[in-house]
Amino acid sequence: MQMPKIAIIGGGLVGLSTALCLSESLPQCSVTIISETFSPNTTGDVAAGCLIPHAYPDTSLQQQKEWFKETFDHLLKIANSPEASTAGISLLSGWQIYKTSPKEIYPFWSDLVLGFRTMTDAELAKFPGYSFGQAFTTLKCQSSLYLAWMKKRFQNHGGLVHREKVINVWDLHGKYDVIVNCSGIGSRNLFDDLSIYPVKGQVLQVHAPWLKHFIRDGDGSTYIYPGISSTTLGGTREKHDWTLSPDAKTSKEIFERCCSLEPSLQGSRVIEEKVGLRPVRSAIRLEKEIMIKNGHQLPVIHNYGHGGGGFSVHIGTAKTASRLVKELLVDLRYIQTKSKL
Ligand SMILES: Cc1cc2nc3c(=O)[nH]c(=O)nc-3n(C[C@H](O)[C@H](O)[C@H](O)COP(=O)(O)OP(=O)(O)OC[C@H]3O[C@@H](n4cnc5c(N)ncnc54)[C@H](O)[C@@H]3O)c2cc1C
Ligand SMILES: *[C@@H]1O[C@H](CO)[C@@H](O)[C@H](O)[C@H]1NC(C)=O
Ligand SMILES: *[C@@H]1O[C@H](CO)[C@@H](O)[C@H](O)[C@H]1NC(C)=O
Secondary structure, three states: OOOOEEEEEOOOHHHHHHHHHHHHHOOOOEEEEEEOOOOOOOHHHOOOOEOOOOOOOOOOHHHHHHHHHHHHHHHHHHHOOOOHHHHOEEEEEEEEEEOOOOOOOOOOOOOOOEEEEEOOHHHHOOOOOOOEEEEEEEEEEOHHHHHHHHHHHHHHOOOEEEEOOOOOHHHHEOOEOEEEEOOHHHHHHHOOOOOOEEEEEEEEEEEOOOOOOEEEEOOOOOEEEEOOOOEEEEOOOEEOOOOOOOOHHHHHHHHHHHHHHOHHHHHOEEEEEEEEEEEEOOOOEEEEEEEEEOOEEEEEEEEEOOHHHHHHHHHHHHHHHHHHHHHHHHHOOOOOOOOOO
């Protein structure tokens, strides 16, 4: 039997993690990533990469919880291994603070992170104007290291990588047996999905090595995430804005907001300003579609729309997408066994 060929469109966080999972779980297939951009030029390269779920209103909570748990547990093992520094994964503790108590004191993911508890008055004293807070330990991916590490592992498993823009998905017909669509915001043009839209986010990378805890305003507007080599300050959420250039006035505002949460930042040095477009959709699209044109079939597995929370769920969605690819290959009789993924 011929080796089934799988093409992944998109080499960002979602495409790379899906490609790696496929190459590990289906060694009898050839897996190729086709992407217009790779790290350091993807959305994930801008992100703080902190594992704090962002809720998708039209994805069931149970499903979101499973994806988050799979991702957290997988990355926790890496963080506790000698690979941690090359993979760029580390534990991070800190505080999520509120001016008024939130509706949910225990969010759906509170039992999945480590040591979740409400903050004491002594801890809250550091944040004038804030009356409630949650303290917990989570994980952070330093995206530049993490994306490079995944790409290397994928290539070590025989995975192939092409830098190219796919203009029409039918151009891949006949060359690949299954297409996996991880094109993020690119799917708006490539697959005519008008339900996906960009939410622009701007962040600053600063040098502030004395900071060891994250601080996040519970409304998500302002955050400080210390990382391995720099601290990420954010952020902004501008819907339908496609511009990828940082705005100086916005940077100044972000810096001031972060300094009001953590005055010691006044003494930090800005290293870089960055902008990314979150591929926002009311639900992550993770499903099979058999596209048909002129009597030809093109099987596609969609995996996109991770919005502002891709890092928090990407291992879970990569596993689900890999399972769907495998089911499709069995249905199409490319592979026979239904061995466990
Ligand atoms: C400022 C900011 C902060 C964030 N912070 C966090 C955080 O702390 N925690 C968290 O969980 N998430 C965070 N996120 C969200 C996270 O970064 C995204 O969910 C994730 O990066 C999306 O990954 P993706 O692979 O779907 O998209 P992308 O990285 O955009 O990848 C899509 C890829 O597809 C390629 N592509 C598109 N169309 C085509 C085509 N036609 N042909 C070929 N290639 C194509 C692109 O070139 C690109 O490589 C943040 C995002 C931003 C912007
Ligand atoms: C990232 O973008 C820059 C500027 O457009 C380009 O020179 C570089 O080759 C890109 N890198 C990758 C890996 O795509
Ligand atoms: C990926 O999904 C988006 C959303 O439906 C769609 O617009 C795009 O055409 C899809 N790409 C492929 C190759 O199927």
